[in-house]
Structure formats: structure tokens, C-alpha cells
Amino acid sequence: MPVVEILTHLAVLLLMPPLLLGVIVKTKAAFAGRKGAPLLQMYFDIWKLLHKDMVISRTTTWIFLAGPWVTLVAVFVAGLLVPLGGTKAPISFDGDLVLFAYLLGLGRFFTVLSAFDTGSAFEGMGGTREATFACLAEPALFMGLLVLARLSASLSLGTMLGGTGAAYFSTAPASAALVLVSLFIVVLAENCRIPVDDPTTHLELTMIHEVMVLDHSGPVYGVILQGAAMKLLVMGAIVVRLVMPVRAANAVAGWGLFAIIMVLLAIAIGVVESVIARLQMRHVPRLLVAACLLSGFGVILLSR
Amino acid sequence: MNELLVCCGICLSATSGIIALLCGRGAASDRLFSGQMLIAAICGALGALRSLFAPTSSTFGAVWQVPGGQFLIEVDALSAVFLLPVFLLGVLGACYGMGYYPVERLFDRAKRLRIYFGLIVAAMALLLIAKNSVLFLAGWEVMAISAFMALTVEDEKPEVREAGLVYLVATRIGTLAVIATFALLRVQSGSFSLTLSNLSANSGLATATFLLAFLGFGLKAGLFPLHVWLPAAHANAPTHISALMSGILIKMGIYGLLRVTSFYVTIPLWWGAFALVLAVLSALLGVAFALGQHDFKRLLAYHSVENIGIILLGIAIGLIGRASGAPYLVLLGYAGALLHVINHGLFKALLFLGAGQVIESTGSRNLEGLGGLARKLPHTAMLFLIGSMAIAGLPPLNGFVSELYLYLAMLKAQSMPLGISSIALGFSVPLLALVSAMALACFVKVYAVVFLGEPRKPLTRTTKEGSWTMRLPQYVLAALCVTIGLFPQIPLAVLGTSCSLLGGHLPLLEPNSVPNLTTLSYLHLSLLALVLVFGAIAVRVTRLRSVPTWDCGYVAPSPRMQYGAASIAADIIAMFKLMLRPQASSPKIDTMWAGRAYFKSVVPEVVLEQALYPLVRGFSGLVAALRRRQRGTAHFYLLVLVMTLLAMLSIWR
Numbered sequence: 001m002p003v004v005e006i007l008t009h010l011a012v013l014l015l016m017p018p019l020l021l022g023v024i025v026k027t028k029a030a031f032a033g034r035k036g037a038p039l040l041q042m043y044f045d046i047w048k049l050l051h052k053d054m055v056i057s058r059t060t061t062w063i064f065l066a067g068p069w070v071t072l073v074a075v076f077v078a079g080l081l082v083p084l085g086g087t088k089a090p091i092s093f094d095g096d097l098v099l100f101a102y103l104l105g106l107g108r109f110f111t112v113l114s115a116f117d118t119g120s121a122f123e124g125m126g127g128t129r130e131a132t133f134a135c136l137a138e139p140a141l142f143m144g145l146l147v148l149a150r151l152s153a154s155l156s157l158g159t160m161l162g163g164t165g166a167a168y169f170s171t172a173p174a175s176a177a178l179v180l181v182s183l184f185i186v187v188l189a190e191n192c193r194i195p196v197d198d199p200t201t202h203l204e205l206t207m208i209h210e211v212m213v214l215d216h217s218g219p220v221y222g223v224i225l226q227g228a229a230m231k232l233l234v235m236g237a238i239v240v241r242l243v244m245p246v247r248a249a250n251a252v253a254g255w256g257l258f259a260i261i262m263v264l265l266a267i268a269i270g271v272v273e274s275v276i277a278r279l280q281m282r283h284v285p286r287l288l289v290a291a292c293l294l295s296g297f298g299v300i301l302l303s304r
Numbered sequence: 305m306n307e308l309l310v311c312c313g314i315c316l317s318a319t320s321g322i323i324a325l326l327c328g329r330g331a332a333s334d335r336l337f338s339g340q341m342l343i344a345a346i347c348g349a350l351g352a353l354r355s356l357f358a359p360t361s362s363t364f365g366a367v368w369q370v371p372g373g374q375f376l377i378e379v380d381a382l383s384a385v386f387l388l389p390v391f392l393l394g395v396l397g398a399c400y401g402m403g404y405y406p407v408e409r410l411f412d413r414a415k416r417l418r419i420y421f422g423l424i425v426a427a428m429a430l431l432l433i434a435k436n437s438v439l440f441l442a443g444w445e446v447m448a449i450s451a452f453m454a455l456t457v458e459d460e461k462p463e464v465r466e467a468g469l470v471y472l473v474a475t476r477i478g479t480l481a482v483i484a485t486f487a488l489l490r491v492q493s494g495s496f497s498l499t500l501s502n503l504s505a506n507s508g509l510a511t512a513t514f515l516l517a518f519l520g521f522g523l524k525a526g527l528f529p530l531h532v533w534l535p536a537a538h539a540n541a542p543t544h545i546s547a548l549m550s551g552i553l554i555k556m557g558i559y560g561l562l563r564v565t566s567f568y569v570t571i572p573l574w575w576g577a578f579a580l581v582l583a584v585l586s587a588l589l590g591v592a593f594a595l596g597q598h599d600f601k602r603l604l605a606y607h608s609v610e611n612i613g614i615i616l617l618g619i620a621i622g623l624i625g626r627a628s629g630a631p632y633l634v635l636l637g638y639a640g641a642l643l644h645v646i647n648h649g650l651f652k653a654l655l656f657l658g659a660g661q662v663i664e665s666t667g668s669r670n671l672e673g674l675g676g677l678a679r680k681l682p683h684t685a686m687l688f689l690i691g692s693m694a695i696a697g698l699p700p701l702n703g704f705v706s707e708l709y710l711y712l713a714m715l716k717a718q719s720m721p722l723g724i725s726s727i728a729l730g731f732s733v734p735l736l737a738l739v740s741a742m743a744l745a746c747f748v749k750v751y752a753v754v755f756l757g758e759p760r761k762p763l764t765r766t767t768k769e770g771s772w773t774m775r776l777p778q779y780v781l782a783a784l785c786v787t788i789g790l791f792p793q794i795p796l797a798v799l800g801t802s803c804s805l806l807g808g809h810l811p812l813l814e815p816n817s818v819p820n821l822t823t824l825s826y827l828h829l830s831l832l833a834l835v836l837v838f839g840a841i842a843v844r845v846t847r848l849r850s851v852p853t854w855d856c857g858y859v860a861p862s863p864r865m866q867y868g869a870a871s872i873a874a875d876i877i878a879m880f881k882l883m884l885r886p887q888a889s890s891p892k893i894d895t896m897w898a899g900r901a902y903f904k905s906v907v908p909e910v911v912l913e914q915a916l917y918p919l920v921r922g923f924s925g926l927v928a929a930l931r932r933r934q935r936g937t938a939h940f941y942l943l944v945l946v947m948t949l950l951a952m953l954s955i956w957r
Binding site (some may be wrong): 129150214236 | 348501682685693704707733734737740745748749751819824831843850855867872875
């Protein structure tokens with residue numbers, strides 16, 4: 001893989017994520033008839049937070065501060081395994097899809113532990129929900145990847161998603177469509193979007209991700225925001241690569257196409273957030289099981 | 305040479321407890337015991353490593369005056385994989401025991417415990433190298449009985465006696481099935497030798513052998529639903545005995561299963577399918593029951609059921625690979641299973657030893673009363689975190705590596721022309737993901753309620769780290785967990801020989817189609833480096849101001865308001881309530897000024913309490929009449945024994 005492409009990959013991976021949050025906010029504002037925060041607001045927020053002091057709870061230990069950092073590093077390394085705009089991922093080996101999913105698990109483990117480190121009942125509640133729903137999101141993600149593994153006869157994300165997703169839609173349209181829907185639900189759930197979680201609610205009792213980070217402030221909160229946005233990009237990239245319609249003529253067109261579809265995905269998430277309400281907590285498992293089963297049908301359709 | 309080294313190890317560890325008696329009741333006798341276990345471990349591990357890295361087939365035989373028995377031993381690549389953790393946990397357990405069960409303080413019990421401890425290690429090593437089924441059974445029985453003695457060393461407690469009794473019954477039934485397995489093998493092969501490789505699996509006898517082996521060895525391994533003895537036994541034994549039992553003793557069942565299936569030339573597909581179903585069941589229900597436990601050690605014990613399920617999943621993949629002639633599945637499945645045997649031995653022992661430290665310093669096994677120990681026990685907290693990450697299969701630690709091997713095999717099967725097996729293995733992928741996500745949730749629960757937050761009950765002055773002898777074994781285990789995780793390509797290369805022993809006559813996988821995990825190793829190293837570098841920078845530049853936890857404006861929070869173990873697990877338990885049968889008693893509050901109220905929730909051992917106990921009660925009602933024949937006198941039993949033997953001889957000779 002040429003150096004320029006690797007550098008582009010790193011630049012997009014590190015710099016694009018906050019933009020997606022801006023796009024989602026703008027879309028929701030447009031639906032609500034408001035003007036909304038500037039598109040680049042999240043960049044300003046993170047920059048400001050990185051220069052602040054920290055106020056932290058006396059109850060906490062080193063795990064509280066390690067959590068956001070480990071999460072960010074884990075998501076970053078996971079981001080190296082997924083092809084974004086280029087033809088391949090920077091790093092690829094047989095079985096990297098398992099590493100991808102488990103790195104997200106590593107991030108989750110540390111986020112949840114740093115929430116519990118404060119000893120707050122609210123944060124415990126959020127951490128519990130995160131760990132519980134992950135038990136259903138994880139199989140759904142793996143079921144989706146299983147379909148892709150069957151379709152592509154490959155064991156690495158780089159080759160699985162490296163070509164054009166349109167190929168899957170012409171060889172096995174039904175399975176590809178099912179897996180697309182299923183993975184979209186997983187992206188929503190894993191990134192704390194409506195209908196699973198509402199990042200903008202004002203009641204701690206109903207939150208998942210936001211309530212886990214109540215006690216984080218200053219630079220570590222900036223790290224959390226960047227990590228969460230990067231996770232959205234990295235997981236969204238799987239969906240984007242699945243639908244990328246044509247093989248781009250050259251590298252620039254490839255990255256441009258990726259950026260456009262990624263922004264479209266963010267708009268889609270914004271639309272979902274605007275038109276449906278958050279599910280009751282006890283109904284969330286049904287949605288995730290449904291996502292898992294959709295991909296499961298995809299597997300069965302491929303077994304003819 | 306290898307056999308001699310391992311035999312030295314066996315003799316040394318078998319005699320270690322008795323020789324240590326010569327030193328009286330001082331700390332010196334503990335040191336002598338540990339020293340001897342160390343020398344035993346060095347000898348044994350050296351022998352095992354030599355036969356793993358430079359496999360030579362040399363059996364060593366000697367005359368043995370037992371009917372059918374022959375003192376025939378060999379250290380092959382399969383035995384070596386199991387011998388390594390046996391000796392490692394032997395010496396580490398002995399070292400831990402110096403601080404946890406010192407002979408100075410607990411003279412009578414500690415000296416007995418040391419004798420049994422050495423015997424368990426020796427007996428396990430003996431059965432692993434035995435090439436004659438009578439010799440194997442001798443090792444098996446010494447192991448089972450010494451484990452019973454070690455587990456009931458605190459027999460003044462009623463719960464210990466009950467756990468011991470259930471274990472004893474389970475191990476008796478298991479041994480009976482194992483004896484029957486060997487008897488059937490004798491019918492098929494014509495001898496008691498265990499160096500077989502050409503039995504045909506297409507007979508009713510072979511089917512019966514397979515099922516009996518599953519019963520006998522599965523009971524020892526603690527496969528669901530044969531795990532009934534395991535939770536209580538692990539919970540009530542002294543902690544370093546629990547570590548030894550959970551870490552390696554139950555793996556003897558896995559060894560037996562692997563050995564017996566390797567005797568057959570071809571494997572019917574249903575053997576693999578049978579193992580696959582039991583594996584998934586065991587893994588899933590093991591972790592679900594674990595989530596429901598409030599007793600620290602009982603929870604860890606249920607994780608053994610889960611991990612035995614994961615190991616069996618690897619064996620099932622290997623069996624399916626053999627049945628359908630796929631060397632990739634044989635290599636990756638068996639390598640995953642064997643590596644998980646070692647890995648589980650490492651991280652589970654680490655977790656048990658950490659739990660022992662917590663129990664020792666707080667005096668409580670109940671999770672709900674703990675909390676905030678990370679500041680009081682910083683070493684234990686760090687080491688337990690490594691163990692928790694490893695058991696949840698998180699990179700860059702060893703648990704991830706063995707699970708990765710299994711995933712690779714199951715995913716590779718998707719592009720193989722295997723028909724229904726490929727679908728079955730495919731659907732096992734999300735199930736394994738579910739199991740490890742639940743394990744993650746369970747260790748979030750354990751770590752959060754034990755080490756994080758505020759203490760739920762006030763801590764006393766005795767809450768502090770133990771001696772270095774208790775800490776050193778944990779550091780060694782954690783270091784091994786990290787090392788295996790950072791170099792995931794090495795075990796796959798080393799375990800190749802052992803897997804080819806299990807693969808029957810299947811050709812080996814060509815070297816260029818073995819997955820190359822060197823990239824993963826670099827990724828793991830850079831992940832660790834990035835975290836450490838960023839951590840160091842963050843610590844350097846951070847300016848802090850400490851305040852109380854923000855409880856959304858509430859001004860008088862108390863530690864009891866924290867999320868407890870039951871609340872963390874409640875949602876997941878509710879998803880599995882059909883199987884777990886959780887029993888909750890909640891107070892009914894109907895007045896305006898309600899008084900004190902208590903909520904209690906328990907996840908019982910469903911199979912034992914709701915299926916087996918009623919069955920046994922019914923059965924003992926039926927045979928009540930026979931009980932009058934019980935005289936309780938030894939010569940009457942001897943008479944019955946002799947008469948039975950004579951009757952059997954006159955019929956079959």
C-alpha cells in the first residue's frame with residue numbers, strides 16, 4: 001500500500017470523525033426547523049476541552065483516567081483494519097475481523113470500568129446497560145461479518161470490503177440487503193444513537209453512554225468525544241464500503257466517494273434520530289435480536 | 305530421558321508433603337515443601353518442553369505386578385501440553401500456600417493439605433504419561449481421592465462437607481464410566497495399551513465407548529449438565545486448591561477425551577456435532593450461571609464450565625475437521641482447544657489467587673459487601689484486571705489468541721464445501737461472540753463491585769496486601785498471560801505436533817496455508833506501546849482538582865447506593881430466566897411509611913437442586929429395603945466383594 005494512501009487513511013481516521021457528529025446535529029436541526037450548531041462545532045469543543053483543567057472524583061483510581069485513553073487507542077487500531085476510501089486497509093491479516101470486534105470490546109470494557117470507578121449509582125446504571133446491550137450487539141455484528149465471510153470467502157476485513165460492495169448486491173442481493181440493515185442497526189446501537197440511546201437527553205436515568213461519562217471532564221472528556229466519534233466513523237465505514245457503488249477510477253475519486261457516502265450515512269442517522277423515538281429500555285434487546293436474526297437469514301439464504 | 309525427567313518430577317512432588325513433615329511446624333518446612341515442588345516443576349517442565357520442541361518417541365516400560373497393568377510411560381507432544389500447566393500450577397500453588405495456608409498458623413490442616421497437594425500434582429502427571437489403562441486409572445484415582453481430601457480439609461464446616469460429598473459421588477460415577485470406557489477399548493483392541501491409532505469407529509462398541517468417555521471424562525471436566533459438583537467444590541476448597549482444580553485438574557477430563565478420540569482412524573460426523581452442541585450449551589449456560597452468582601469463588605467456578613465449553617468447541621471443530629477431511633479445521637480447532645487449556649489454566653489460576661487475596665484480607669466471599677479495594681490492594685487490583693481481560697478474551701492477552709484460533713477455523717469453514725457442518729460452525733460464530741460478550745459483562749460486574757467505587761461495608765485495618773509469596777505467583781501468571789498474547793503466532797507453531805497426533809491419518813496442513821499471525825503480534829505490541837505512551841503523557845500533563853463524585857446534585861450519597869452485583873447482572877439473567885430459574889424475594893410495600901425491607905435474589909444450581917436431588921431422593925426411597933443389609937462391618941463387605949469376584953470369574957472365564 002503506498003505511503004500517500006496510508007497517510008490519507010490516518011488523516012481521515014483522525015480528523016473526519018467530529019465532522020460526522022456535526023452533520024448529524026445539522027440534520028436534526030433542519031428537521032426541527034432550527035439553525036443548529038455550526039458544522040465544525042465538535043472540533044471547537046474538543047480543542048477547548050483539551051486545554052482545560054480536570055475536576056475528578058476522590059473515589060477514582062488510575063482506571064478512571066486510563067479508560068478514555070485505552071478506548072481511543074483501541075478504536076484507532078481497529079480503524080487501521082477497515083478500508084476507508086482506499087482499495088485496501090493499511091493493515092490486514094487472516095482473522096482481523098475478530099480483532100476488530102474485540103478491540104471495540106476492549107474499549108467498552110475500559111469505558112464501563114471507568115464509569116464504575118466513580119462509585120456513582122447513575123454511572124453504574126449506564127455501565128450496566130452498555131455491557132448488557134453489547135451482549136446482543138456483539139453477536140449481531142459477528143452474524144453480519146459471517147455473511148460477508150461467506151460471500152467473499154475471505155477472513156480479513158481488507159479483502160471482504162476492499163472491492164466494491166455493489167458486487168455483493170449483484171451476486172446475492174437478498175443477503176447483502178439483509179446484512180446492510182442489520183449492520184446499520186448495530187452501528188446505531190453501538191454508537192449510542194436513537195432508537196437505542198439518546199445522546200442529547202437531559203435525564204440521566206434514561207441514558208447509556210452519556211451517563212457513563214458524567215464525571216469525566218477536561219482533556220479526558222475531549223478524548224472520550226473523539227473516541228466516540230471515531231468509533232462511529234470506523235463502524236460506519238463497514239456499512240459505507242458495503243454500499244460503495246462503483247470502483248473509483250483513481251485514488252482521489254475513491255476517497256471523495258467515501259467521504260460523500262459517509263456524510264450520507266451521518267445524514268441517514270440524523271433522519272432516523274429525527275423521525276423515530278427512543279425505544280423503551282426493555283424493548284432494546286428485541287431490536288438487537290432482530291438485527292442478529294436478519295443476518296442469520298442472510299446466512300441461510302447463502303447456504304443453498 | 306524425557307520420561308525420566310517427568311518421573312523425577314512425579315516422585316519429588318508425591319513425596320514433598322511427607323518430607324516436609326521432618327521439619328516440624330516452622331516456616332522452614334513450608335520452604336522445604338515449596339523448594340521441592342520447585343525442583344519437581346523444573347524437572348517435569350524440562351521433560352515436557354523437550355518432548356514438545358524435539359519430539360522423540362521413546363516409551364519406557366517396567367514390570368508391574370498388577371493384572372492387566374504394565375508400567376508403560378511415554379511423554380508425547382499431547383501429554384507435554386498438559387504437563388506444563390500441571391507442574392507450573394503445582395509450584396505456584398505451593399508458593400501461594402506459604403502465605404495463604406502457612407503451617408505455622410494452621411499446623412494440622414496445613415501439613416495434611418501439603419501432602420494431598422503434592423499427590424494431586426504427581427497423580428495428574430502420572431496419568432498424563434501413562435500408556436497403559438490400568439496405570440492411567442491408578443493416576444486418575446489417586447488424583448480424584450487426594451483432591452477430595454484436599455477439598456474437605458476444613459471439614460468442620462457443613463457446606464464443605466456437602467460439597468465434598470457431591471464431589472465424591474460425581475467422581476465415583478465418573479471413574480465407573482472411565483473404567484467401562486477402557487474395558488470397551490480392550491474389547492476393541494485386545495489389550496490395555498493406550499498406544500492405539502487404528503480402531504474403527506463404525507461399530508456399536510465404538511459408539512458406546514465414545515458416549516461413556518463423554519460421561520466419565522465430561523464429569524471430571526465439568527461439562528454442562530455434568531458440572532453439578534464443580535461450583536460448590538471450587539467455592540469451598542482452600543483457594544490455592546481451587547486454583548489447581550479449576551486450572552488444571554478438570555482438564556484431565558479434556559485430556560482423556562482427546563486421547564480416546566485419537567485412537568480411532570476415522571470419526572463419524574455426529575461425534576463432532578454431538579461435541580459441538582454440548583460445547584455451545586456448556587459455554588453459554590456456564591457464563592449465564594456465573595453472572596447470577598454473588599459468591600466470588602462460585603462465580604469463578606461457573607466460568608470454568610464456560611471455558612471447558614470453549615475448549616470443547618475447539619475439540620468439536622477438530623472432530624468435524626477429521627470427519628470431513630479438512631486439515632485446516634483439525635489444526636486450528638485442536639490448537640485453539642489446547643492453547644485454551646493452557647490459557648485457562650493461567651488466567652483462572654490468576655483470578656482464583658487474586659480472589660484468595662481479597663477473601664483473606666476482607667474475610668468475605670460475598671461480592672455484595674465488597675468495593676473500593678483497588679486503593680487498598682493495588683497489586684491485586686492490577687493483576688486481577690489482567691486476569692479479567694484475559695478471561696473475557698480481550699486483546700492483547702492470551703484469551704483472545706485461543707478464541708481467535710477457533711474463530712479462524714469456524715470462519716474458514718464458510719468457504720469450504722462442508723455442507724451442513726459449515727452452517728453449524730457458522731452459527732457457532734455469533735454464539736461464541738455472545739459468550740465472550742457475557743464473560744465481559746460478568747467481569748465488569750466482578751471488577752466493579754470488588755475493586756472500584758467505595759467499600760460497601762467499612763474496611764478494617766487488616767485489609768492489606770499479603771506477603772510476597774502470595775503475590776509472586778500472580779505476577780508470574782500475569783506475565784505469562786501477557787507474553788502469550790503478545791506473540792500469538794508462537795503457540796500455533798509449537799502446537800502443530802500435538803495437533804498432528806490428534807488428527808489421525810489426515811495429512812498435515814501445508815505451511816503456507818497456516819494463518820500468519822505475525823502482523824497480529826506487531827499490532828498487539830503497538831497497542832500496548834500506544835496505551836503506555838499516551839498514559840505516560842496524560843499523567844505528565846494532567847492538572848487535577850479532586851472533588852466528591854457528582855451524583856446528579858444529590859448531596860448525601862452513601863456507598864450502599866452504588867450499583868451492586870445483583871443489579872449489574874439482573875438484565876442478562878432476565879434474558880436467560882427460563883434456564884437459570886432465578887429466585888427473588890422482594891418486599892411488598894403497601895403502606896405510606898414503609899419500614900426496613902430486604903430484597904434477595906439467588907440463582908440456584910438448577911441441575912443439582914431441581915433435577916438431581918429429587919431424582920436421588922426418589923431412588924433412595926425405592927432402595928430403602930436394601931439398606932437393612934448394610935451392616936457397617938468391613939468383613940461383611942469383603943465377603944460380598946470376594947463373592948462377586950468369584951461369580952464374575954466363573955461366568956467370564
